[in-house]
Amino acid sequence: MTDIDPVEIKRIRWRSRRGLLELDIVLERFLANGFDQLTMAELAAYRKCLELGDNDFLDYVNGKAEVDDPELAHIIGILRAV
Amino acid sequence: MTVPVRRFDAVIVGGGGAGMRAALQLSESGLKTAVLSKVFPTRSHTVAAQGGISASLGNVQEDRWEWHMYDTVKGSDWLGDQDAIEFMCRKAPEAVIELEHFGMPFDRLENGKIYQRPFGGHTQNNGESPVQRACAAADRTGHAMLHTLYQRNVRANTQFFVEWMALDLIRDEAGDVVGVTALEMETGEVYIFHAKAVLFATGGAGRIYAASTNAFINTGDGLGMCVRAGIPLEDMEFWQFHPTGVAGAGVLITEGVRGEGGILLNANGERFMERYAPNLKDLAPRDFVARSMEQEVLEGRGCGPNKDYVLLKLDHLGPDIIKQRLPGIREIAIKFAGVDPIKEPIPVIPTCHYMMGGIPTNYRGEVVIPQGDNPEARVNGFYAAGECACASVHGANRLGTNSLLDLVVFGKSAGDSMVEFIRNEMPNWKPLPANAAERSLARISRLDNQTNGEDVTEVRTAMQRTVQARAAVFRNSENLALGVKEIQEVAERVKRIQIKDKSKVFNTARVEALELENLIEVAVATLISAEARKESRGAHAHADFQQRDDEVWMKHTLYYGDDRRLTYKPVHTKPLSVDYIPPKERTF
Ligand SMILES: Cc1cc2nc3c(=O)[nH]c(=O)nc-3n(C[C@H](O)[C@H](O)[C@H](O)COP(=O)(O)OP(=O)(O)OC[C@H]3O[C@@H](n4cnc5c(N)ncnc54)[C@H](O)[C@@H]3O)c2cc1C
Numbered sequence: 001m002t003d004i005d006p007v008e009i010k011r012i013r014w015r016s017r018r019g020l021l022e023l024d025i026v027l028e029r030f031l032a033n034g035f036d037q038l039t040m041a042e043l044a045a046y047r048k049c050l051e052l053g054d055n056d057f058l059d060y061v062n063g064k065a066e067v068d069d070p071e072l073a074h075i076i077g078i079l080r081a082v
Numbered sequence: 083m084t085v086p087v088r089r090f091d092a093v094i095v096g097g098g099g100a101g102m103r104a105a106l107q108l109s110e111s112g113l114k115t116a117v118l119s120k121v122f123p124t125r126s127h128t129v130a131a132q133g134g135i136s137a138s139l140g141n142v143q144e145d146r147w148e149w150h151m152y153d154t155v156k157g158s159d160w161l162g163d164q165d166a167i168e169f170m171c172r173k174a175p176e177a178v179i180e181l182e183h184f185g186m187p188f189d190r191l192e193n194g195k196i197y198q199r200p201f202g203g204h205t206q207n208n209g210e211s212p213v214q215r216a217c218a219a220a221d222r223t224g225h226a227m228l229h230t231l232y233q234r235n236v237r238a239n240t241q242f243f244v245e246w247m248a249l250d251l252i253r254d255e256a257g258d259v260v261g262v263t264a265l266e267m268e269t270g271e272v273y274i275f276h277a278k279a280v281l282f283a284t285g286g287a288g289r290i291y292a293a294s295t296n297a298f299i300n301t302g303d304g305l306g307m308c309v310r311a312g313i314p315l316e317d318m319e320f321w322q323f324h325p326t327g328v329a330g331a332g333v334l335i336t337e338g339v340r341g342e343g344g345i346l347l348n349a350n351g352e353r354f355m356e357r358y359a360p361n362l363k364d365l366a367p368r369d370f371v372a373r374s375m376e377q378e379v380l381e382g383r384g385c386g387p388n389k390d391y392v393l394l395k396l397d398h399l400g401p402d403i404i405k406q407r408l409p410g411i412r413e414i415a416i417k418f419a420g421v422d423p424i425k426e427p428i429p430v431i432p433t434c435h436y437m438m439g440g441i442p443t444n445y446r447g448e449v450v451i452p453q454g455d456n457p458e459a460r461v462n463g464f465y466a467a468g469e470c471a472c473a474s475v476h477g478a479n480r481l482g483t484n485s486l487l488d489l490v491v492f493g494k495s496a497g498d499s500m501v502e503f504i505r506n507e508m509p510n511w512k513p514l515p516a517n518a519a520e521r522s523l524a525r526i527s528r529l530d531n532q533t534n535g536e537d538v539t540e541v542r543t544a545m546q547r548t549v550q551a552r553a554a555v556f557r558n559s560e561n562l563a564l565g566v567k568e569i570q571e572v573a574e575r576v577k578r579i580q581i582k583d584k585s586k587v588f589n590t591a592r593v594e595a596l597e598l599e600n601l602i603e604v605a606v607a608t609l610i611s612a613e614a615r616k617e618s619r620g621a622h623a624h625a626d627f628q629q630r631d632d633e634v635w636m637k638h639t640l641y642y643g644d645d646r647r648l649t650y651k652p653v654h655t656k657p658l659s660v661d662y663i664p665p666k667e668r669t670f
Contacts, residue, residue, distance in 0.1 A: 020130050021333060025418060063413065
């Protein structure tokens with residue numbers, strides 16, 4: 001993740017602030033632990049997750065809904081384990 | 083230093099339900115309207131609301147707005163202003179049907195009308211029997227509301243400034259509001275938004291408590307900005323709590339868990355609710371359970387290394403019941419409490435949920451403050467709506483589903499008042515004062531230049547611990563007096579907070595430091611207002627003054643930040659068209 005623009009990293013961190021407390025907690029843990037080790041592909045997938053509506057995002061993270069987008073399945077798996 | 087200026091007819095700070103409802107009114111009237119939001123509007127905290135929005139549509143059972151009004155007045159424990167309450171309850175059916183016409187996907191009955199759910203505190207015929215009054219869009223009512231309002235605003239050409247943080251209110255020498263300063267996160271630059279009228283819809287401030295159901299973004303920025311600009315805050319002692327939030331996380335565990343047989347235990351393994359409520363035990367009313375829990379903690383029978391929570395035990399129900407009748411609870415407990423409730427109890431603690439107080443407004447959404455003999459003189463050009471405002475419809479305790487209603491009714495009303503004001507009284511912009519951005523620039527430069535300062539996270543934690551320990555659900559004189567002293571010490575530390583990252587672009591450390599400066603104003607206001615109120619009313623339950631005292635205390639608190647002083651103003655006892663609902667004892 002070294003060649004990515006540091007400003008983009010900061011932007012992603014801010015966009016990890018959500019409207020639902022449950023997501024804030026999971027994403028805060030993830031940012032502190034795991035986020036820095038993401039590959040470029042995983043980072044791109046995480047960025048795509050941040051575009052999701054909060055309820056859909058949480059349903060994925062909680063395992064309440066199945067992830068049908070193959071691009072997201074792997075990163076959601078990482079978030080579920082946080 | 084010159085600060086760039088942008089001009090709009092109206093500037094709205096906050097893109098949640100209240101801000102967007104107001105914006106729509108302005109944009110659709112053809113006024114040039116800006117909405118500033120720290121996050122993308124549909125990720126505002128309104129998205130968390132699941133339960134629904136109340137309106138006496140009477141689609142499922144007979145209902146009337148007068149009954150809704152009665153429930154709201156009673157819920158408020160007679161601290162709500164009855165003109166504002168009448169206004170809200172009367173407008174509710176129209177407001178909900180309007181949302182339906184905007185395209186909000188409400189659940190429906192077979193006949194096509196909006197379905198209505200039962201909800202605690204909603205009754206027919208002034209408390210006689212329960213009524214189904216809550217309208218919902220599955221379990222995503224807030225989400226649906228935000229999306230509906232966002233789409234309408236885009237169509238009406240509202241201009242959104244996303245990832246912009248308003249910093250301070252700009253008032254001229256006459257005290258009129260002429261704009262705000264704001265930080266563009268993307269660049270780190272400060273701008274002036276020059277406006278004919280400004281509305282705050284910045285939401286709640288639940289993050290002043292260590293245990294809160296509120297998302298991290300609820301930092302009371304609108305209230306902090308008011309305090310710094312000399313505008314008082316109303317009824318800040320009143321905060322609604324939920325008894326069972328996961329300790330250390332805040333995530334709610336539904337009441338249903340106790341309904342299914344879950345029980346609360348203290349550090350000795352005692353089922354303490356048997357002592358407080360021999361009949362109802364763990365199923366006693368919310369506020370009673372919450373106070374009993376905190377009493378156990380205060381008397382040293384809390385659990386864990388800090389003895390600061392109690393346990394919710396479910397394992398005796400067996401895995402099948404837990405999985406079948408309480409879906410999702412096991413996942414929540416594992417994820418947020420780190421325990422599997424099939425084997426171990428869940429650590430829980432009373433958790434802050436909603437702020438009843440806020441920026442003093444009337445039912446027109448105008449911010450009103452004492453001036454001379456007038457307890458409610460209008461601040462020209464300044465409006466507020468939603469959770470940050472105090473109209474006051476929720477009084478000492480909010481009725482469930484009345485908040486979403488508050489957002490749309492008072493959002494619209496404030497929008498209408500602003501249109502009228504701009505058209506009739508403010509066709510041109512008032513000049514900006516010379517020092518318009520000075521306060522904001524000084525705040526930022528202090529942060530940049532502070533050395534040997536305090537760490538933001540540490541000070542925020544100290545604040546949250548203090549407020550939680552001194553002004554949560556269980557209050558007494560000694561504890562509150564200690565809290566007043568302690569929180570002012572924390573406030574001194576906030577003046578010296580420091581950030582390591584001094585970069586400009588997307589500096590989230592700076593944003594969090596600026597948010598803490600807002601949170602602390604709310605925290606100090608809460609403790610000072612709570613310490614002074616020597617009675618028990620609604621959410622303010624005082625162990626040394628256990629009765630409601632209408633003779634002395636049926637009045638609204640006003641807190642001024644500059645000298646941390648309190649004044650009071652009368653509760654409005656004259657509804658708009660119906661008879662006054664006189665106080666009664668609040669029994670259920
Ligand atoms: C878990 C939960 C469930 C709930 N369920 C219900 C329910 O079922 N029914 C009900 O009626 N109520 C419910 N409530 C309460 C209700 O959701 C809130 O009171 C309401 O949504 C607040 O809306 P708002 O528009 O005032 O503010 P928010 O939706 O919180 O929006 C605030 C806006 O202000 C912006 N903002 C804040 N500060 C700044 C700044 N400095 N600069 C720029 N922008 C800023 C934010 O970005 C955001 O856009 C619930 C609350 C919680 C916590």
